[in-house]
Amino acid sequence: MPDVLVAGASGYAGALAARLVQRHPEFHLRAVTSRSDAGRRLSELYPHHRVDLVLEPIDLDEHSDVDAAIVAYPHGASAPLVAALHERGVRVVDLSADFRLRDLAVYDATYGEHGAPQLLPDAVYGLPELYREQLRGADLVAGPGCFPTAALLALAPLARAGLVGGVVIDAKTGVSGAGRAATDVTHFVSINENISPYKVGAHRHTPEIEQELAVLGADLPISFTPHLVPVDQGELISAYVDLSGPLDQAALVGLFRDAYEDEPFVELYDTPPGVFDVQGTNMCRIHVHAEERTGRALVFAAIDNLWKGTSSQAIQSLNLMYGYDEETGLW
């Protein structure tokens, strides 16, 4: 049974990853590390996860003696640790943005100088529904951003069919997406009874979505705007696609059914999804609507930003990397 390290386990994503590894029948949670909370028990920070391990300071000599690692560091801080683990033969799923962008110049413009650019070509984009074959046996996986996860699942069938003439993505997310840091933004009083857009015109997930859409056949600039709403976990993508050709409801549904009918973690539904439907799961629930009046397709995709958007998707990738059934430990 492979030993797994979770580095950066004091944040929301790392803590959930630790819980999922601990309960996984085929992995062993070897250690959890934290830069800010070393010495405290993870169960003290997150009682509901019930992972009763002490957070340790990272120690490469000791901690690189594992088979795999999930790294939940902030972008920029992640690359050096991932490189060090990779060099020591540890298979890594990185949850930061550091290995998602293939074009170094785009990375630098978006996040600043890259700490391990030599590894960019090796990284597989960890969205199993799009990169399943490449993930089998991969050594280095870049976990997608939560917004790109839902957005790409919402848009892939249309992009592959060459039908995308324009894209507006309006996203709504719960507060856990903003991380554990206590700030003016995450204060209860700032969030409660409020709805607000943020990073208008400048969110870092935009180039990531555009990169992957281009791979799928839709190479165009998109509008992407996230909004913060008073919810803990959950994310809804509302995608408005200008169609480059005619498409009625039956054809639109058919396109998505063909794409996803064998996917264990994508559900196509007749009614609009709510994020509560998928909270605490690895599911992406999708609803499509052909708006013939405007020539647009409307696609709504709901995920749990911490699960399918981050940590459970990392387990899904890890399952593939080790040749396990993709669903292991995810129900």
Place this chain on the structure above:
Amino acid sequence: MPDVLVAGASGYAGALAARLVQRHPEFHLRAVTSRSDAGRRLSELYPHHRVDLVLEPIDLDEHSDVDAAIVAYPHGASAPLVAALHERGVRVVDLSADFRLRDLAVYDATYGEHGAPQLLPDAVYGLPELYREQLRGADLVAGPGCFPTAALLALAPLARAGLVGGVVIDAKTGVSGAGRAATDVTHFVSINENISPYKVGAHRHTPEIEQELAVLGADLPISFTPHLVPVDQGELISAYVDLSGPLDQAALVGLFRDAYEDEPFVELYDTPPGVFDVQGTNMCRIHVHAEERTGRALVFAAIDNLWKGTSSQAIQSLNLMYGYDEETGLW
């Protein structure tokens, strides 16, 4: 001092209208009526409004002896009462959809048969920022829907400038917009920790927005999708406009500044608005962003759906109808 009747005061909109009339220095709240809760005190249903009047059953003989009425009935039920009051010389602000649409065929297709079609030509659309002159001295005012209020304030400057090539409106609203009726949808457990789109492709406010956009010079079908989020009061419109010509940030801001700099209830802001900023006020707070990369203008408009979106805007109209300062009783 004109005597004012509020009919349908047991719903959220009517109750707030009653409170605003009661505190207004130039109007006298004569009576409040209710079909479902006659006999109860309004202060029992809504303690925080502190309007200590008994809800009466409507009695045209008695209640038409007022100067003005705010009618807060559901669409369809409203037209006959409005017609009866109008016939008796009462000036009316109607909060339902019954007098908003100018094309009877569109009304019938959207809401069913109209109860007083002969009055449609007389009704003034009660959005003071667009119809101020017509509202002065008007006898019959159709209060706009809450979504059209924010959407039209967000789009009017672009529509008048002939710059609108395509429109996607993604709206988020608090639960009071769904009304006081206790249903599966409005149950706390359905709303809490949830985000969900509703009436996808079929919301009744779409033809209303399209009608008024056409008047402003943008005659085109639009996409409009509302989403329900766990908030009491508040509504955010995120409008994505395909520009038919080039427009940079300075020009976009200039367009909106010219349109709104003298408006007492429209605020142009440098940062994206949150609905909490306008909760309990008659303000509409707007932020604009020229996204040159995609050729779109992004416009965000926040209102309180019960205030500027419904009841306080009705007072704003009533002020104009009586020649008072438009801001009277609204601070």
Place this chain on the structure above:
Amino acid sequence: MPDVLVAGASGYAGALAARLVQRHPEFHLRAVTSRSDAGRRLSELYPHHRVDLVLEPIDLDEHSDVDAAIVAYPHGASAPLVAALHERGVRVVDLSADFRLRDLAVYDATYGEHGAPQLLPDAVYGLPELYREQLRGADLVAGPGCFPTAALLALAPLARAGLVGGVVIDAKTGVSGAGRAATDVTHFVSINENISPYKVGAHRHTPEIEQELAVLGADLPISFTPHLVPVDQGELISAYVDLSGPLDQAALVGLFRDAYEDEPFVELYDTPPGVFDVQGTNMCRIHVHAEERTGRALVFAAIDNLWKGTSSQAIQSLNLMYGYDEETGLW
């Protein structure tokens, strides 16, 4: 593997019970029934439970051909169905109040006439921490109320030690405790931004708590007041106990440690519990404080009202009834 029926599965408690049975490794979920929603899929009502069965109308001929049943009917309606199933040899865990009170006169005064009083002597009170031995092999189990569950776990060690001189219980609960019915009380707008006591001096769980406290050695009238707060699931009991003898913090902690150190589902903690710590679990988390200044012991107990307070506790009892490990299917 025993076949299990869940009757009344369209309510919150029944739906969760169905999900827990379905995922249980030693039980088979045979059917789910509903009086109000027969014909609909359970997965349509509760997508997040992912129980894809059609709700059937109850049919004793067909449905009594199971080994066990969990009955989630309202009090009063439950007794006849429980009696019918019991007569046909089905082992039953009843989630209603119908078999909790041993004194028929108290039942009648609290809930009205009883539908199957002859069964009262047979029913075992389904709180495993207090009635473990009686539950092994039982045929009829009365699942405790959610408030009594937490209150009795909070008070049992003190009651058994003869230290209880007076009891005030102040409870706070999430809205799911009020059930799925859409009412003025459960409307989002009624709950959000609100905190309110209800059934002051008259809650039906009071005699149930008093009955069981008397069994434990504390036969006295208590004050019990529940409060509704804007939370989905979760319940906190704050118990203020006038001590009949001296007790310092070490002795108080010792008393609780002795009582619960071997209990798999009761956690004693050094810090006050939050309901989020136990949400979605069968745990009861307890914190005790000896307030020597006032001669009181303060005990705080947090549970998930739908899990340990109702449905997962029913599974815990069912495990005991079948001789399985008590924790089976509960992690």
Place this chain on the structure above:
Amino acid sequence: MPDVLVAGASGYAGALAARLVQRHPEFHLRAVTSRSDAGRRLSELYPHHRVDLVLEPIDLDEHSDVDAAIVAYPHGASAPLVAALHERGVRVVDLSADFRLRDLAVYDATYGEHGAPQLLPDAVYGLPELYREQLRGADLVAGPGCFPTAALLALAPLARAGLVGGVVIDAKTGVSGAGRAATDVTHFVSINENISPYKVGAHRHTPEIEQELAVLGADLPISFTPHLVPVDQGELISAYVDLSGPLDQAALVGLFRDAYEDEPFVELYDTPPGVFDVQGTNMCRIHVHAEERTGRALVFAAIDNLWKGTSSQAIQSLNLMYGYDEETGLW
């Protein structure tokens, strides 16, 4: 018209005080100061208060040239500023704990060394319902804590009647009571879907409540435990009073009616109060229940912790200090 300074206006209490002064017909808001946010506009921090002044660093030479000041500093930091203003002839309402406790030893034990002990005898406790006469013309007023405000209004009639044999106060409060500081505790994710007690057995408001209860005739140690719930503003006190003599419902109601029938800001109600009923007001809403079964009186009191609990009550005191009608500017 007296010039008023609000010092410490970047916190919740100070910001609201500034808004209330600005809208007050008889006071002029001269300046707002802040130690942490000097240079920013108050309207940028709190858009919904609409006070468009720049926060200044405190400057005694300049700012003591006012008639009155509301000081919203943390305890300990407040005393020196209050003393300096007092010395310069400025009338002060202090919102901190620094002048609430009459016994210096109790202050020191609770909050640390006092910065201006010589002023303690001069300070009037700013609860107008108890100290109205002393407040008329006072120069230095100590605004009560929010919990003591509600607790004392709930208990005063019983204490004065000599009926208090024991007191348990269980309080529930919204998050604004924890202040504007962004911490783990105030993070949205920590509060949402949570209910938790805090400062068990050790809250600093306990000696304040006991001091004032003793003045009223009930000199005894009390149990007081606050709980944090997911609400912005609002506070509910549930008081359980062991009666030292018999009292039925009619007598209990009579006692409270006599005490409060002429109070403009205390409402006695037949049904339990919700905090939403008083949100954004200076009201305290009270419900009493004689529980003859246990010999206790249950008293529930709801206030808005930032309004009647802090800032609007400061205005109420300021009105009295200046001889204005107590209700001025508070509706």
